Amino acid sequence: MDSSLQSIIAAIASFIVVTCLFAVTFMICKAASKRQRVLNQQRLPVRTTRAIRSRTVPDNNHPKKDPDLNSITIGESATFDPALSKVSIEELVRATANFSPELIVGDGSFGYVYKAKLSSGVMVAVKKLSADAFQGFREFRAEMETLGKIVHPNIVKILGYCATGSERILVYEYVAQGSLDQWLHDTSSSSEDDVGLSGVRFPLPWSTRIKIIQGIARGLAFMHSLETPIIHRDIKASNVLLDENFVAHIADFGLARRMEGSHSHVSTQVAGTMGYIPPEYLSGATMATMMGDVYSFGVLMLEIITGKRPNFPFKGEDGKEIRLVQWVHSMVVKEQYVEMVDANILKSELKQNEVMEVVTIATMCATENGKIRPSMEEVVQELDGIPTT
Known part of the structure; x- marks a missing residue:
């Protein structure tokens, strides 16, 4: 057999052997890693398992609470404008067609802004904050109460807010001409x-x-x-x-x-x-x-x-x-x-x-x-x- 052909066959054979060795080693390591994860999960304390379950499966039978509030239930709304009736989360969902993308009029920091018409006929801008906008409800409420008191012709007025569970929603005056x-x-x-x-x-x-x-x-x-x-x-x-x-x-x-x-x-x-x-x-x-x-x-x-x-x-x-x-x-x-x-x-x-x-x-x-x-x-x-x- 020609020597160059023998060299090619030998090289191919070596490549196949090395590839097989790598594949076997990878499978062994993967199996060991999976076995270790199973063992670690079995050693998790009961309270940790319950904590994980409570975060992933919400309990709809009980009102949500924020530990920052010392047992104050989250699920409230407030208005800072006497001319505006107290708005509920249900009304804001209806007024924004369940926060339809078609009603988005702005994309501000920490959330989208929606155009909404309340049942009273008042046009407002509704901002739905992302979950990480405020760490706790106490901080959120204090900030809103402070900003809600600001009255100036060159500052958009916050009319009120709604909060329930992890949802934080602000209600602003509607400014017609956009940004x-x-x-x-x-x-x-x-x-x-x-x-x-x-x-x-x-x-x-x-x-x-x-x-x-x-x-x-x-x-x-x-x-x-x-x-x-x-x-x-x-x-x-x-x-x-x-x-x-x-x-x-x-x-x-x-x-x-x-x-x-x-x-x-x-x-x-x-x-x-x-x-x-x-x-x-x-x-x-x-x-x-x-x-x-x-x-x-x-x-x-x-x-x-x-x-x-x-x-x-x-x-x-x-x-x-x-x-x-x-x-x-x-x-x-x-x-x-x-x-x-x-x-x-x-x-x-x-x-x-x-x-x-x-x-x-x-x-x-x-x-x-x-x-x-x-x-x-x-x-x-x-x-x-x-x-x-």
Whole structure:
């Protein structure tokens, strides 16, 4: 037999033998592992087995309780608006067609927002929180009672809540025109509530954008000036809603945290949306601060001015990818203020000095050095000097 043929046959035979050995070894190990798992399950204490069973098989014959509440039964609702009757979980299920995807009008932090019409005829926005939004019912109720007391023309009001078992549902006032994000970036619309010609959103005029910026600033300044200040932590275009007069309403307090005492920060993990998150958070800071909100607001101002998303890179003049904040800084260096304004805005609406003033305020807020950012009260004072029509 030819020597090369013998070598090939020998190689094939060796491969088959090695493959068989690996297969046998794998089967032996798998069987041993399965046997060990069975033994471990048999050694589980009875109380652990019962705990596992109680988590996977709910007992519908008894009301659910939260150990945080010291035997207070979960299954309650509350309203903070005297004009709104107490709503039940059953009514909210009916009003949202069992939380139908067709009624979703927003996707906020920790849950979807649904449009709903209550039996009283009142239109509301219903937010169904995900299970991990709040650790316990006590925390949830305290947070809602605090936020429910906030009344400001530039903050979406929480009308009430429902809670049962693991479900946490918030009821907000309904703001007809939808989110600022939609008006800046989504020109199509199938909603009857959207103002526009033939179901299409028109580009927001310059004066309307300034009005919206001023409203957001006032709402944030109010939150920061409370006796127990509130840090929003997720200021962005999709968390600003517009009413029929295009007045801005800050929404989605899913990430908001109250600051106790005289502290200027609250200890919590970094949160927010990429593009809006202040650089100190990305550098490892674990303290949420009011200056973090100021940075996010500055970035949002630049988004409103330019019509460009801060969380997506785009091509600059040299063809290379660049992000919004860096691009604005490069345009400021070249003193191209009007040129950076959203192309959908008529240039006849713009005044060089006015645009420069607005951009300057935005870049002051969105500076990397948090220590030199202005407070929101200072920002409001600066913006109030800019006329709107």
